[in-house]
Amino acid sequence: MRGRIPEDTLAEVRARASIVEVVGAHVGLRRVGRNHVGLCPFHAEKTPSFTVSEERAIFHCFGCGVGGNVFTFLMRMENLPFPEAVERLAQRYGVALPERGETDPTQGLREAMFRLNEKTARFYQRVLWDAGEAAPARAYLEERGVGRASAERFLLGYAPAAGDVLVRRLRGASLPLEVAVRLGLIGARQGNGHYDRFRARLMFPITDASGRVVGFGSRSVPGTASATGDLPKYLNSPETPLYRKGAHLYALAAARDAIRTAGRALVVEGYFDVLGLAEAGIGNVVASLGTALTLEQLRLLRRFTRDIVVFFDGDPAGEKAAEKSLETFLEAGLWGHGAFLPRGDDPDTFVRRAGREAALALLGAATSLLDFYLERAVRPGSTIAERAAVAQTVAPLLGKIADPFEYNMAVRRAAERLAVSEDLLRCRPAGRRESVPVHQAPAVRAPGAEELLVTLMLRDPAAAARVEAAGGLALFAEEAWRTLAADVIESVRSGGGVDVAGLLSRLDDAAAARIAGRLLATTGGGAETSTLVDECLAKLRRQADVRRREVLRREIRQHEAHGDHPAVERALRELDALRQEEGGRRDEPAPVAAPAHEEARSTVPEATELDPADPESDELEIGDWT
Numbered sequence: 001m002r003g004r005i006p007e008d009t010l011a012e013v014r015a016r017a018s019i020v021e022v023v024g025a026h027v028g029l030r031r032v033g034r035n036h037v038g039l040c041p042f043h044a045e046k047t048p049s050f051t052v053s054e055e056r057a058i059f060h061c062f063g064c065g066v067g068g069n070v071f072t073f074l075m076r077m078e079n080l081p082f083p084e085a086v087e088r089l090a091q092r093y094g095v096a097l098p099e100r101g102e103t104d105p106t107q108g109l110r111e112a113m114f115r116l117n118e119k120t121a122r123f124y125q126r127v128l129w130d131a132g133e134a135a136p137a138r139a140y141l142e143e144r145g146v147g148r149a150s151a152e153r154f155l156l157g158y159a160p161a162a163g164d165v166l167v168r169r170l171r172g173a174s175l176p177l178e179v180a181v182r183l184g185l186i187g188a189r190q191g192n193g194h195y196d197r198f199r200a201r202l203m204f205p206i207t208d209a210s211g212r213v214v215g216f217g218s219r220s221v222p223g224t225a226s227a228t229g230d231l232p233k234y235l236n237s238p239e240t241p242l243y244r245k246g247a248h249l250y251a252l253a254a255a256r257d258a259i260r261t262a263g264r265a266l267v268v269e270g271y272f273d274v275l276g277l278a279e280a281g282i283g284n285v286v287a288s289l290g291t292a293l294t295l296e297q298l299r300l301l302r303r304f305t306r307d308i309v310v311f312f313d314g315d316p317a318g319e320k321a322a323e324k325s326l327e328t329f330l331e332a333g334l335w336g337h338g339a340f341l342p343r344g345d346d347p348d349t350f351v352r353r354a355g356r357e358a359a360l361a362l363l364g365a366a367t368s369l370l371d372f373y374l375e376r377a378v379r380p381g382s383t384i385a386e387r388a389a390v391a392q393t394v395a396p397l398l399g400k401i402a403d404p405f406e407y408n409m410a411v412r413r414a415a416e417r418l419a420v421s422e423d424l425l426r427c428r429p430a431g432r433r434e435s436v437p438v439h440q441a442p443a444v445r446a447p448g449a450e451e452l453l454v455t456l457m458l459r460d461p462a463a464a465a466r467v468e469a470a471g472g473l474a475l476f477a478e479e480a481w482r483t484l485a486a487d488v489i490e491s492v493r494s495g496g497g498v499d500v501a502g503l504l505s506r507l508d509d510a511a512a513a514r515i516a517g518r519l520l521a522t523t524g525g526g527a528e529t530s531t532l533v534d535e536c537l538a539k540l541r542r543q544a545d546v547r548r549r550e551v552l553r554r555e556i557r558q559h560e561a562h563g564d565h566p567a568v569e570r571a572l573r574e575l576d577a578l579r580q581e582e583g584g585r586r587d588e589p590a591p592v593a594a595p596a597h598e599e600a601r602s603t604v605p606e607a608t609e610l611d612p613a614d615p616e617s618d619e620l621e622i623g624d625w626t
């Protein structure tokens with residue numbers, strides 16, 4: 001698939017895209033030295049180990065091991081196939097892509113779905129503001145205090161009542177009806193024809209985090225056909241390839257900047273809660289789309305902030321909901337706070353009745369969900385036995401906290417609140433070990449000499465020059481590493497600088513992530529690098545010798561079988577020469593003598609010495625590099 005977009009186009013996109021900007025849209029980044037760091041969006045962590053280098057156009061997480069270039073990031077972050085990640089960035093940074101003729105058909109379908117959703121949203125939006133029949137919807141918005149600016153910001157629309165307006169519209173524009181069926185926008189009648197699935201309804205487009213329409217929510221409008229009979233008040237898109245219940249958050253794309261600025265996200269249930277708070281100038285709000293917050297939604301939101309406050313109704317049902325949500329929060333590695341509304345209010349009615357300041361005060365009084373849980377569980381004056389019983393139910397909840405530091409904090413806090421011993425809370429449930437880590441850190445493996453050498457060359461032009469001077473290219477056994485090394489040497493020689501991100505994109509994801517990690521981890525150069533280069537070269541030379549010896553032994557056996565004695569003789573002599581050469585090299589460990597080398601050698605710890613007794617070993621034992 002990668003072959004379909006020309007390499008120079010990819011290079012241009014990489015060159016124009018700012019990786020810090022692209023990553024920064026998803027991860028709060030802070031500059032540290034030459035790099036940027038932040039909390040990894042791919043695993044739960046408290047201290048930032050996610051590192052981005054603008055200079056090298058790569059990223060790496062030292063916690064879970066993911067890494068790569070700007071395309072890799074977008075693919076992972078937004079779950080996109082490669083061509084789509086390229087397309088997205090090309091569009092954003094103004095790089096023209098060649099017409100796609102023969103792309104992956106499923107990819108084409110996905111794109112077509114997004115386009116159709118987008119067109120439908122725009123169509124409904126025009127109907128809402130321009131059509132006479134949408135007057136009740138406009139009146140309803142006004143009644144609920146939603147101004148046109150807010151309504152437009154959230155792309156609100158109106159689906160006409162007639163029942164085939166969208167169908168005719170799609171047909172007229174030669175848009176594929178079967179795609180619209182799959183998106184749940186229209187239905188197919190048995191026998192023949194299609195019908196609009198949303199009729200006489202206020203439409204709420206649901207987008208992904210980057211603002212692309214994945215589906216629709218809708219609400220019946222008083223005074224129209226949708227408010228009659230037993231038609232549902234709320235009707236959403238069915239599950240489609242773009243939309244899954246519990247996977248999206250309403251208004252996230254519109255709220256993300258405000259969430260970053262505020263450092264906090266507010267979670268409500270309905271569309272009008274989002275709109276009502278927005279009207280009051282509170283923009284860092286998303287809605288859970290009618291369901292209780294799911295783990296997936298929390299993970300999505302966690303990319304933007306860890307401080308999340310949920311509005312709960314101030315009645316027993318709301319308190320129960322708050323209690324239940326604690327588990328999901330803990331599982332997501334978050335504390336979670338709850339703001340409790342006065343009885344009978346939802347965020348929309350509350351902010352319209354009591355005003356912005358009152359809403360902010362309510363948020364200011366938000367309580368930690370764990371404290372809330374414990375307070376409800378332990379009534380004043382409860383006996384030790386009662387509190388111990390509560391501890392038994394709390395312990396498995398706390399066991400959901402993956403981070404050991406946070407786990408200990410939570411246990412201490414809970415023990416204090418319950419006035420019981422921490423031991424009572426520390427019995428983590430069995431099987432926890434398997435269920436907790438979402439992304440386990442990859443097994444740390446020392447790199448092979450070829451990989452290490454290429455990494456050194458990518459890091460330091462002097463290393464590339466040193467490999468070239470020593471004739472190191474000929475020692476590579478693996479074609480992929482050799483061409484990569486050759487390209488690095490070539491770009492160093494041409495003086496144009498090494499396109500690290502571009503070269504990495506030719507490796508498989510795991511190798512690219514490893515190398516990106518090493519490049520970002522070590523500030524290299526100087527004497528130590530030349531020592532490492534020499535050690536790698538020596539290692540490769542030994543491996544090449546081993547391979548050559550094997551070939552010779554095989555040849556000798558074959559020549560013997562054929563009775564070709566002169567050939568046996570020649571092969572034996574070469575084998576002998578090889579052994580002598582090798583023995584000689586062992587006495588002088590530096591294969592490439594350089595003036596700085598002898599001094600440098602003493603700075604390398606004992607552990608980095610290659611073991612000459614084990615020339616077959618494939619791994620380099622160099623602590624720095626693991």
Ligand SMILES: [Zn+2]
Nearest residue numbers: 040043061064
């Ligand atoms: Zn990570």
